[in-house]
Amino acid sequence: MKLLGIFLKDWQSELRTRYAINALAMFILVTISVILFSIGNENPDEFLTGGMLWVVIFFSAMSGLSRSFVSEEERGTSATLMLIAKPSTVFGGKLLFNFVLVFLMNFVIPILFAMLFETFVVRNLLLFAFSIILGNIGIAVSSTLIASIISKANTKGTLYPVLSFPILLPLILILIELTKYSIEGVSVEESWVEIAILIIYDIVMTISSFLLFDFIWKE
Amino acid sequence: MNNYKLEIQNLSKKYGRRLVFSGVSGSYSTGEIIGIKGKNGSGKSTLSRILVGIDSQNGGKVNHILNGKILEKEDIYNFVGFAAPYLNLYSEFSAFENLKIFSKIRGIQFDLQLTERLFENFNLSKRKNDLLSSYSSGMLQRMKIIFSVIHKPNFLVLDEPISNLDSGGKSEVYQLIKMISHETLIFIASNEESDLRLCSNFIEIEEYKK
Structure with a gap:
């Protein structure tokens, strides 16, 4: 599969350069440390920890997942990718890498x-x-699409969380709700509406990403 | 032998208000070597990038036709080869790894024999397992030429093909062009007399600036 070729290229490149993995690891470490220092000896409410979990996940994703496209632009290899693969193959490979x-x-x-x-x-x-x-799935699809958009911009660093926030907000809100349910011990059957919204979000984002990517990549 | 035809219809490109060219038209097919001439900054590279599909035009059309069938723009990548000084390969991989990765992404069989032969011809055999980050600009240009032909394209665009090359490298490029010219449609964007001497027909960018 051609998209597997893109994924393997990115994976091998990541193992050699460690751009994204280092950024993610450092961000996770720093944010969790800051939370621990700020709460001191207090025991945070169990639902608060569920919310904090997704705050850490959101900002960690913002720090590392843009690398897939930004690194291609910075190294000037985007044109090379355009010459060897269809846009859908490029997006599929990058998406698979961000999934992992x-x-x-x-x-x-x-x-x-x-x-x-x-x-x-x-x-x-x-x-x-x-x-x-x-x-x-939702975070990987959305952040891969946004990474492809911001990679063409001059202010990549700031634009990424700004653009991601409105797109990821509905997803994060549902995920915080579901995490609260899972801490409370609510059954899967009772949480079916939230799960259905997540599935719909993932499907809509995946389809629209593949449709939009052609324009983003070539224009 | 495949017959590749390129039909350019009234092509125009602007950067903001600045007109790069307009009304570029022509029909070219396998066996021809076309030169793209023009001053520095006239738009030779822009036209080259549009022809291979990595840049978009503001008006007009470029049709890639293989054996009488028009190819979809997103399907031309396996029929097109391109080399330019501004095209970058992956510096964290070796020359050999780069070509292997590209074959995998293209979905074609990696041709080890052809790869070894090209490395030999371009004097890169001894350094083929070195990372590209350790290559000189001349070696990188040799590698870009190999990248442009490794998948045996039907349509090849070479933008400044001999930039950074020594005399040995230049003659290797010319030899390669002559060798594949009967089965490939080749465009050369350059100001070098020696490059343009290979061409049978020309696109003079200055003529399309009105």
Whole structure:
């Protein structure tokens, strides 16, 4: 598969340069440390830790996921990619790479939260797994599309979180709600509406991203 | 042998209000070598990029026709080759790795024999496993020429093909052009007399600035 070629290229490149992995790891470390310092000896409310979890995930995603397209622009290799693959192949490969990064990131962050915050106790693991998986898909698709847009701009660093916020806000709000439910121990059946919204968000974003990417990439 | 035809219809390009060219038209096919001439900054590279589909025009059309069938713009990538000084390859990979990765992304079989032959011809065999970040500008230009022909394109655009090359590199490029010219449509954008001497027909950019 051609998009696997793009993914493997990005993965090998990441292993050699460690741009995105280092940025993600440092951001996770710094934000969690700041939260720990700011709360001191206080025990935060269990729902607050659920909200903080997604704040850390959102800003960590903002720091690392733009690299997929920004690095191509900075190195001047975008034209090379245009010469060897269809736009849909490029987007598919970059999306797959960001999926892997988001899954790695969202595997580590909840474990760190469970270790560091006593009140972060997930009572319905299945519901939490649903929200993490569907959330990962939404974050990866949206941030890959936004990364492709901002890579062409001069003010990449600031534009990325600014553009991402309105697009990711509905997703983050639902994810915070579902995390709260999973901490409370609400069943999957009772959370069906929120899960359905997440699935619809993921489908809409994936389809519109593939449709829009042709214009973003070539114009 | 495949017959590749390029039809350019009334092509125009502007950057803001500045007209780069307008009304560029012509029909070219396999076996021809076309020169794109013009002063520095006249738009030779812009026209080259539009022809290979990595830049967009403001008006007109470019049709890529393979054996009588018009190719979709997004499907031309396996039939088109392009080399230019401003085109960058992946510096964190070796020359050999770059070509292997490109074959995988293109979805074509990696031709080891052709790769080795091109490395040999362009005097890169001994350095093929070195990272491109350690290459000199001349070696990088040789590598870009190899990148442009490794998938045996039907349509090849060479923008300033001999920039940064020594005399050995230049003669290798000319030899390669002569060798593939009977089965490839080639465009050369350059001001070098020696490059343009290979061409049978010309597009003079200055003529399209009215």
